[in-house]
Amino acid sequence: MTMNQTTNNEDTIDLRELFFSLIVQWKLILLCVLLSIVLALLYLRVTSDTYSVDALVQVESPKGGASAALLGQELSNVMDTSGLGQQLAQAEIEILRSRLVVGTTIEKLNLDITVQPKNDSVIQRLISSSDFSTQYSSRGVLVENDSDHFDIQQFTVPEKYLNSSLLLNISENKQITLTDLDKEEVVFKGQLNQNNILSTRDGLWKVTIFGNPLEEEYIVTKQALPTAVNSLLDNFSAAERGKQTGVIGLSYQGHDKTQITSVLNVILQTYKQQNIERSSAEKEQTLKFLDKQLPELKKELDQAERQFNVFRQQYNTVDVSKESELYLTQSVTLETQKAELQQKQAELSAKYTPEHPAMQEINAQLGAINSKINELNGTLKRLPDVQRQYLQLYRDVEVKTQLYTALLNTYQTLNVAKAGEIGNVRIVDTAIEPVKPIKPKKLIILILSIFVGGFIGVMAALLRKMLRTGIKDASQIENELDFPVYATVPRSPIQESRIKLLKKKKNIPILAIKNSDDIAIESLRSMRTAIHFALANAKNNVIMIAGPAPEVGKSFISTNLAAILAQNNKRVLLIDADMRRGYLHKYFNTEIKPGLSEYLTDQASLEDVTHHSEVSGLDMITRGKSPANPSEILSSAQFQAMLERLMPLYDHILIDTPPVLAVTDGIIISQYSGVNLIVARHAKTHMKELELTVNRFEQAGVKINGFILNDIQASASYGYGYGYNYAYGYKASKDD
Template identity: 30%
Template sequence: MAAKSKKEETDIFDLLKDLVKNWHIMLPCIILSGIMGVFAAMWIRPVYQADALVQIENKTNSGMIGAMMGGLGSLFANSSPAETEIELIKSRQIIGDAIDKMHLQYYAIPTNILQRILHKEGRMELHKLEIPWKNFPKKEIGKPWFAVVKDSLTFDVLDHNKKKIFTDCHAGETYKAPYAGDTVTFSVYKMDVKKGQRFELFKIDRLDAIEAFKGAFDIQDRGKKTGVLEFSYTDIYPDRATAILNEIANNYLRQNVERSNIEAQKTLNVLEEQLPEIKAQMDSAMHRFNTYQKQVGSVDINAETRLVLERRNKLQQELFNLQQKKQDAIRLFQPEHPTIKTYEEQENAIKRELANNGTESKRLPTKQQEVLKLSNEVEMAKVTYTSLLNNIQQLKLVSAGEAGTVRIIDYAEALPYAIKPKKKMIIGVALFLGILFGIALVSVRRKFGEGVRDPDLLERATGLSVYAKVPKTSIKTTVDTVPLAVSNPNDVSIKALQALRSSLEFLISEGASPIVGISSLAPGAGQVFISENLASLFAISGKKTLLVDADLRKGHLAKKIGIDGNTGLSQILLHNEPIDSAICKTTVENLELIPCGETPSNPAELLSSKRYLMVIEELAKRYDLVVINTPSLALAADAISACRAASQIAMVLESKKHSIEAIKNGAAQLRMSNADAHVSVVLNKC
């Protein structure tokens, strides 16, 4: 765990160093993202929020009205849960009415980009824009029209083809004109414009307008048991946000009252329809009673008959009231409910008593029975008519006094400041994203563009051993022909090469051939520097060392060391010159050099010949170590042939220049002609 934590800290430290090193990438990313953030913050229109408070009451009709209504009062018990009311407010009925009244289907969008950035756009509120699109080709339907301001009071209207339709228009007036075989209607109810401003005019579908409204409209329950709802609406104009929200609140209040009165109104209508019929029945009963009395004269009704009559009237009144209560209860409960069952039992009991009362009345004389019957009909008709009149009056009082279950606590007021955009946050986020983008670019460049720089990653990915990580030297030798290992042995790059020398000495001491090939993937990796100074380090350590310049195309070791290399390896291979004729002394003790010689026409054939192997084997017998400087793998196949004789091949890589795949391919090429050679890596210019 400790090793892992240390590795992570190292990676972060390396990344920070890379970011500082690649400031030319990071700085433009940060500046560009900052500019984009400022532009976005200025481009987004300021948005204002208005809010209102509405209370939903759990209300029942009680008190005086409940007492007046008696059993009918239970019909108008009302409960309004907040969740239900929120969904009702969001319905198309409520929102759609507000959209129609506030003309939210119509849009007038300013088109000037600079004025938008500077927040100096004009404002135009459309009242109507009706275009007969049905008479146009499908591809033209829905294209915007245009309003071009002539001065602060007048403007012209152009169609989607830039054809002028209305001229010198004013706000508050409605304009109509024949257009496309029909009529176009246009009007503006509010504007605040300047000369030269231009607006796009268009109308959206009502359902789209409702969905757009819902995106800016929100309802929150201010506590689950408070019954208080908070309406909020956002708009680019604070006065319009306030007007729209108040319209929603008033519309909801109005519809809530109407919804509360609807049951009472329905019952009132039914009762008023029944009233003429009940009155006619009462008049008819009274007429029959009076007619019978005229026919038979006065009839003496004794006390017993009167008691039977009063008892029957009372039972019929109780039955009527009970049946009314039962009908009210049926509207509220299922037929199996205990309340309904109780009413039915009481009704049956009264009917049985009425039947007994009818039996008693049959014992009376015939005239008294008839008088009793007609009197009973008159009394029942009067009771029914009077009860109906009372219910109608009570329902009228309920309907007139019903205020609904909604109360507007606070009408809408807009906040004095814009809630969006949050400019500081937008700019901060943009800068943060710019930093992330710069880090991503540096990381990608580090991983793919610049190539490998981490020895551990290289070893894990390729299986090759990194024997040295050579940093760039900051020292310039005063004598160009003297190797840095001699003139400045304490330089950091020479210290790193000493590790390479130690590794190679260990391998050679284990029985490997004392022949080391130095190659590279691409020119400029520094294999000449590595070859020269590695050979010098071996020589300084007391080993008799030979440096062979096998770059027959562009070799320049002789010139670099300050030796006249007219005779070299190419003459030995091409003309069979003696080996000794090409060996040159250097200023470094124990170090000798075979230059590349004259450039031959066929260097690859010379290096792949048997003569080359024989020469190298002969030299290996004379010297403790032979270091062969070869061409780059990227330029020619000479390096592959030159390394055939080596038992140790050091492939020089420039840090952050080569990908993993390129390194694998280079190692595979070197092993292709010398499978027994041990290939290692020197990471140079770190």
């Protein structure tokens, strides 16, 4: 049961500790947020604004158009398209995206020519804003860039150089040079403000550029038609609005709002024009047929009238029976129907194959008419010769007159219908120049950058916490090393801000004097009783404070502990025995020498190196000038003699030593001290360092009294008190 409880405790995540650990690393999170915002601002700086224009097109059913009103339903052959609105819209969308429309637009506006400055890099855009712009029209491409101003009116290259980047350079003598960047060779030379036509083994060059000499070089590319079409379609979209509405919405995106407006409007006009041409194609085919038939029919009519007039002059008049008149009427009707069916057959043949049901029906009707005409002709042959000739000649004149009149009417009607043809599409909305860009969304990007930066910062803080394998709490030292922890000193926000000025100022305020109610000082005050009991069984009143490695807070602990002991009406001496890098003199605003090194080398007396501080009862000895052999000086008999001389004069003597694992100075001093304390730093000092430190002392035969755990970061794992203090402004401190 106990094992299960232990396992559950190990697997449990303390959210309060996790929360406070993130707050402690607020600077890292803020740094990530600021970096993310800076990157977002740089992105917005180098990214051009993108605009979008839109338009609306309505696809109407061809039924009920002008041709139906003028020509009749049969001649226009309009099919019922009810229920096919969606198919019509989808078909028109594919036409809008076809090379027929898009390719024509590209050719009209010269969109297959691209021009860019040679030095158009991201760094260049970060440094300065460019005034480069291009205007596409049917005349060519107008390029403006600061002082440069030129117009590419013609740019035709051999097929080999399509989609190739060519470097455009114009010299002071107005000579045009095009260089292939891939092969780094000049492929064309010409003159500015002239029509340059050059035939080479690769093909024909036609380059015409008007303007002033260029101060910069430009990269010009002539795109192949498929490449230009795909490039335009990447920014062009067409989709039906709603369901079976027949209304198509068009949109086009780009960086130049004037250009994209012009491009979309040209697409609309090109699409409408091809739709009208497609709608009038049937009438055009019929008119071609009538243009061919009308002169021939007129000629046949004139010939029939001449033959009939000659016959009448020869026989003057002929008595025609009523039966012959009936045959004549039937014959004229049949011939007229046959002519109309032949005309209809010609119209349908322009759209259908002979196997189509409509063509088969027309052919069957013509077969029936021909049968009746042959039968009637057989009957007419039995009439008297004069009457038969009269009826045949009269029938030819009547049939051809009616047919010619009908075809002439149809021809005029078709011309009127063709002139009034508007197609079956209607442009509802044309493209107008946009006001605001659609992207980048600056506000959204900045907000997202804050969230992304915060997320990365939190992840970095959690990773940093996971990588910190140092000591987590005091119980870890007590359980693994079996030594007591005399004090756990929380991080002080006041001392942390002051310690950063260590290299900039000559003095560092003593926290126990300036802020005696600080949470770190309160923790050190709790050590007085423990030190009192430790000194009761010690051989002397010397207290050595050491650490396994630099930056654990020895100087901070030594100085403030000495001040706290002196405030308790004790005579206290603080000795800076770190003759290499000690800086306790900055806490007391004292000169570095004369100090301990001068006394041990007989360069100064004990009275000269002992300095009184602003704290009553607290004296200190600085480290002095750094000697060449500090370990040998500390191991001399003079250092021991100095301590024996000072012991009766003070209640407590505190010695701040160098790191134990770095040098042997601390081991040497520990042989003369009564109480030996080791300072470890929370989340930074590793248990292995403490184990090696303890082994060093044990090998020298020195007993360690206990540890001081410094720089504890406020967290739930250390109890409600620390979390409460943190919430009211306490954070942490660093030293060394």
